[in-house]
Amino acid sequence: MSVEWDGTADRRAQRLHAYHDGELSWLARWRFERVLRRSPALQRELADLRQLGDALRAREATRSTPDLWDALALRLPAEDARRAERGAADAARAWGVRESWWLKPVGALAVSVAVVAALWLGNTGSEPQVAGGVVRWIDSGSRSVMVLDDQPDTTIIWVLDGASEGASWGMRSEQA
Amino acid sequence: MAPVKARAGGCAVSRHDWSRIAAGLVAGLALLAGAAAGADELRIPVNVLVTYLSNDGSGVDASARRLDEKLRGQFKYDSLQVLEQRRVELEIDGVGEVALPNGRKARMSAISSSDSGVLMAVDVEGAAKMDARVQNHHLLVIRAGRYKDGDLVLSLEPDYR
Numbered sequence: 001m002s003v004e005w006d007g008t009a010d011r012r013a014q015r016l017h018a019y020h021d022g023e024l025s026w027l028a029r030w031r032f033e034r035v036l037r038r039s040p041a042l043q044r045e046l047a048d049l050r051q052l053g054d055a056l057r058a059r060e061a062t063r064s065t066p067d068l069w070d071a072l073a074l075r076l077p078a079e080d081a082r083r084a085e086r087g088a089a090d091a092a093r094a095w096g097v098r099e100s101w102w103l104k105p106v107g108a109l110a111v112s113v114a115v116v117a118a119l120w121l122g123n124t125g126s127e128p129q130v131a132g133g134v135v136r137w138i139d140s141g142s143r144s145v146m147v148l149d150d151q152p153d154t155t156i157i158w159v160l161d162g163a164s165e166g167a168s169w170g171m172r173s174e175q176a
Numbered sequence: 177m178a179p180v181k182a183r184a185g186g187c188a189v190s191r192h193d194w195s196r197i198a199a200g201l202v203a204g205l206a207l208l209a210g211a212a213a214g215a216d217e218l219r220i221p222v223n224v225l226v227t228y229l230s231n232d233g234s235g236v237d238a239s240a241r242r243l244d245e246k247l248r249g250q251f252k253y254d255s256l257q258v259l260e261q262r263r264v265e266l267e268i269d270g271v272g273e274v275a276l277p278n279g280r281k282a283r284m285s286a287i288s289s290s291d292s293g294v295l296m297a298v299d300v301e302g303a304a305k306m307d308a309r310v311q312n313h314h315l316l317v318i319r320a321g322r323y324k325d326g327d328l329v330l331s332l333e334p335d336y337r
Contacts, residue, residue, distance in 0.1 A: 010262070010263065014265065134308050134309060134310060134314065134316070135306055135307070135308050136295075136306075136307040136308060136309055137306060137307040138304055138305070138306040138307075139304060139305045139306070140303065140304040140305075141304075143303070143304070145304060148250055151246060153313065153314050153315060154246040154314070154315040154317060155308070155310075155314065155315070155316055155317065156246065156247070156250060156317045156318075157304060157306065157316070157317065157318045157319065158250075158319045159300075159303040159304045159318070159319050159321075160319075161321070161322060
């Protein structure tokens with residue numbers, strides 16, 4: 001199935017959501033309200049959005065545990081990564097070390113080798129892995145994972161459901 | 177020449193005062209416009225592509241050609257279909273969410289942005305959570321689990337220039 005992308009409709013939907021969420025600047029809000037006053041369709045969409053928001057808030061109110069932790073937990077490892085990056089940068093500055101161009105491919109190769117080796121050695125990935133290169137940290141739970149970053153503008157993170165799944169897909173990196 | 181006086185709400189306002197008020201208004205508007213532009217800069221546009229990778233013989237969608245070039249050398253398949261294509265404007269520290277057709281969710285957050293790229297936290301439900309420093313137009317491709325007879329593949333590409 002292919003979904004066509006209508007850029008105009010997408011932008012209008014983004015504006016509508018931003019207006020609904022109170023995220024527009026005063027000027028953008030004023031301009032949007034001018035359009036809104038003239039568009040019954042947009043008014044209906046906004047009413048639907050408000051109705052949906054009310055329903056979601058009512059649902060959230062009945063939940064025993066608020067969902068705030070999810071959003072927070074999503075950010076915690078990244079905050080650690082950011083701190084680690086800052087620490088590394090500070091340390092490099094302190095030692096007068098400049099980033100070397102040759103370290104990048106070496107780092108990328110090291111990550112790929114480490115992850116593939118972990119897979120081959122039967123590491124189930126139960127512990128979160130810390131990596132360099134593009135992927136700084138990854139936690140795939142009990143699933144095995146391959147990080148393929150041998151292409152300069154692409155990083156592929158292939159999370160396997162089972163140990164034999166890679167073979168069923170005929171992964172070329174394993175065949176080599 | 178003596179300043180021309182005008183009456184406004186009982187206060188005498190000179191032509192000189194009016195020009196100062198006008199200048200203040202212009203400066204205020206410029207500040208507001210600058211603030212609005214600054215707010216825009218804090219948003220990181222990310223192109224999100226949700227695709228279905230399979231061997232069902234349906235071919236490769238035109239809008240998935242770049243992804244196909246990247247996957248072709250790594251995996252054996254004959255079909256790559258685009259299920260959803262979106263552009264998500266991620267605010268720094270905000271969380272964007274994409275509902276996947278297998279009923280799972282993918283969430284992403286931009287933590288910081290620098291010359292070395294955008295530090296993103298990505299959580300693909302039932303697959304993996306990760307932090308990645310992604311440069312502009314770098315493709316971050318994540319297998320998001322089984323779907324029908326194939327796999328869901330999520331591709332994220334910061335596109336902020």
